[in-house]
Amino acid sequence: MRYLINSDKLNILTELDSNRQQELANKYNVTQQAISKIKKRKECYQSVIKSENVARRSRCPSSNLYTLLDSLVFEFIQLLEERNLPVDDKLIKAKALSVAQSLGLNSFVASANWFMKFKKRNDVRRLKQHGESRCVDLEVVENWFLKLPDIVKDFEPDCIYNADESSFYWKALPTSSYLTRGSDQHGIKQSKLRVSVMFCCNRFGGKEKIMIIGFRARPHCFKKFNYDLSTIGVNYKYNSSSYMTSALFNEWLVEWDNRLIEEKKKILLFVDNCPAHKLTADLKNITLIKLPPNTTSHCQPLDCGIIANVKNLYRSKIIQRLAPSVENDINLLDSLKELQLIDGIEMLQGCWFNVKPDTIVNCYTKAGFPLN
Structure with a gap:
């Protein structure tokens, strides 16, 4: 320029x-x-x-x-x-x-x-810079938007899916707050406790179960569900890094593909170019499409506002959970210590299913997906 x-x-x-x-x-x-x-x-x-x-x-x-x-x-x-x-x-x-x-x-x-x-x-303001959209080649994005209608033309909206992972800091509080005039409130050190979560949804607003990737096979706090999170609609996996791997990704794809074969349903699944998304499995009813490199902030529906919406709902939920304890003179840090991973997962699961279908549909539209 x-x-x-x-x-x-x-x-x-x-x-x-x-x-x-x-x-x-x-x-x-x-x-x-x-x-x-x-x-x-x-x-x-x-x-x-x-x-x-x-x-x-x-x-x-x-x-x-x-x-x-x-x-x-x-x-x-x-x-x-x-x-x-x-x-x-x-x-x-x-x-x-x-x-x-x-x-x-x-x-x-x-x-x-x-x-x-x-x-x-x-009209000069100090703003926080977000995301990676400045690194995107807009010409590549425009070319992708032109190709997209041909890619999805043979699939109904409820058969067009997007999946993506994100870090989930389950004890992290919001970084902004409403303050009264003259207040001198300071923030607290944010917790670095993290797991990974994968979201998946379709063009019509339908949602799949979230996948949580933790560090341990059987965290003690899972005991109340007999260490089986499928009972609350969560797919739990683990590895030493708590990140998505090619093995976990392909295992998830095969399980889903088998269900789709039974349902006699074929789908189109869009994912980014993360190395963990390398396809090694032989799929029958899932067609995997990779998004153009370095364009997810424009081309990936989940990155166009869906994941951000889930995290905003979660931050609101965690404050609602902690507020009564703090109101009763219990120290905020002590209240956070009582919050366990399973509590965070349950709240996140609820927030995921509270995302409105219209929000998902609009984010797909923003990412260039046509309405068939």
């Missing part, structure tokens, strides 16, 4: 009346989002560019120089944003001082007050 200078932006503003945004994006080798931003800030850019031209003739009033300063610092932030480099307040202030010196604004101070007003003027 190309970095636009002010003359480019002026040309784009001139051409917007007679050209579509996507056409201009292709012409200038930028994203359509960048063109949209320029259109929204039309008056600002025209004013700044005019001020910049005046400044070059050394007859620029001080107010215009400060407008130009704002613009150049804002463009600097956009440039680093496009190149995926995180930006903090110190870097912005240092850039502002450098630009101010080049403009002859020797009295300028990048104070906390200036920075606060700069953020407000330019």
Whole structure:
């Protein structure tokens, strides 16, 4: 992607009346989002560019120089944003001082007050960066979306499945909270106790049993279910790493394939390119399709909001469970110690089946799957 200078932006503003945004994006080798931003800030850019031209003739009033300063610092932030480099307040202030010196604004101070007003003027906010979507090749995604209708055309929506694994930190609390004014609440050290969980659902919103992959064959807390979690609709496996392996994956596929043979049902199963998803079994009624590499944040339904929804429901559930104990003056850490793996699995199972079918259907649509 190309970095636009002010003359480019002026040309784009001139051409917007007679050209579509996507056409201009292709012409200038930028994203359509960048063109949209320029259109929204039309008056600002025209004013700044005019001020910049005046400044070059050394007859620029001080107010215009400060407008130009704002613009150049804002463009600097956009440039680093496009190149995926995180930006903090110190870097912005240092850039502002450098630009101010080049403009002859020797009295300028990048104070906390200036920075606060700069953020407000330019709608700059500090946000947490999530996921891996910036690493995705959008051209690959678009090509996949074009191929997808042909891949699924012979299957009904309830025969199109997606499966994916995720880490399950069953004692981890939410990292954000509503606080009263003046509160000085601090967080606690999050628990690192982890197992893996695999989710699987179809295009129509139907769900399969979750698979939990733990470290031990018979955790003591499973005793109340006679060490058989199938009685609560959970498939439990284990290995030394508590991660999915090719052996576990193929064992699960064979078991499911045998059930499908009895039901006389054939399905299409989409999975990502994780090495553990290497197919070694001979399947009769399951056709396994691998998603394009490094595109799961766009192409995998479970990564488009389904797993996030389950985890949000779980975080809410764990707080509801702990709140009465804390309200009765029991220390939060002591309450967490009482929470066992089986408690977390039971809550997770409930949260999984509380995910609305509409949520699943919408996430499939977001991932490019057509509605047959």
